[in-house]
Amino acid sequence: MKHRYAGRTALTLSLTLSALALGLSPALAQQADTPPAPSEIVAAAPVADWVAIDPSDILVMTLTPDATGHARRIIIQLMPAPFASAWTQNVRALARAAWWDELAIVRSQDNYVAQWGDPDGEDAATARALPAGLHPTVEADYVTPAANLAFTPAPVRDAYAERVGYVGGFPVAGDATSLWGIHCYGSVGVGRGMSPDAGTGAELYAVNGHGPRHLDRNIAVIGRVVEGMEHLSTLPRGTGPLGFYENPAERTVITSIRLASSLPAAEQPRFQYLATSSASFARYMDARMNRRDPFFIRPANGADICNIAVPVRRVVMQQP
DSSP: OHHHHHHHHHHHHHHHHHHHHHTOOHHHHHHHHSOOOHHHHHHHOOGGGEEEOOGGGEEEEEEOOOTTSOOEEEEEEEOOTTTTHHHHHHHHHHHHTTTTTTOEEEEEOTTSEEEEEOTTTTOTTTSOOOOTTOOOOOGGGGSEEOTTOOOEEOOOOOSSOSEEEEETTEEEEEOSSEEEEOOOTTEEEEOOOSTTOOOOSSSEEEEOSSOOGGGBTTBOEEEEEEEOTHHHHTSOOOSSGGGBOSSGGGSEEEEEEEEGGGSOGGGOOOEEEEOTTSHHHHHHHHHHHSOOSTTOSSOOSOOOGGGSOOOEEEOOOOOO
8 A cells, every 4th residue: 555655646746837837836736636534634724623632531540551561641621611521520539539540441342442441340348449629420411501501513413412512622422412422443431330320430431332322321421531542452362251341460559540630830841632613624524525636536425423533632842
């Protein structure tokens, strides 16, 4: 495949030379003659189309180094209020209490989820005590009233909901009156027991495969991995039922989980997402649904909502 993409480079050079000969902007000439790929639309989005993610909405999850000694850090963006507010408040409280430190990844099920928390959580005698003051959670809050929410609809058909789109940079689904978080690759949800238990937020998982949308409205979605998903998706699969690790030696230890806002300013990771109300996102969404760049033969004229992920980029802070 490498030589085919080299052809794309040659085409770009040809367009640039032609544009210069005509006295035109190379970028405009290429845009007119070669439909841009989604990544090119994102790269060209103006600064005004990007929204900063508040450090208080970012979890920094650090695992022990891998077998080769490389550091493993996962960045999670929490859902915006009012979605899953009781759970996200609990997650912030747990991070402030350093509750997850030295706990572990307890489950890795192929094409489903990687889950973390207290390996002894089922045993009341040895389970780690939760910090005081956690909010009670109820399954009715898996959905959120849609009134007054800035919803950007996605023009795609969905097998699980009447409508889909975006709020606060997150994909959501809904009906005429309500919206809810959905399970896509990298989505983070709350582990729970049997209904009416809705989980506290102490047990979390990240989707490591095709989006299990049948979980929507059955479990609270509290965020998404925006960087470092490879450290969860490539974990060895558990040997027990549902991918749980049967041997403690199989588990990956969590060094720490912290709110970015609790870290020294120089160590806080900074991220932005592409505003879904922007013209850039509209072009990006259309390009995801209809790939017209040279590699593709036929536009699909559609996409799964999970296949139109909201672009997120890391911001490198300039040193004074």
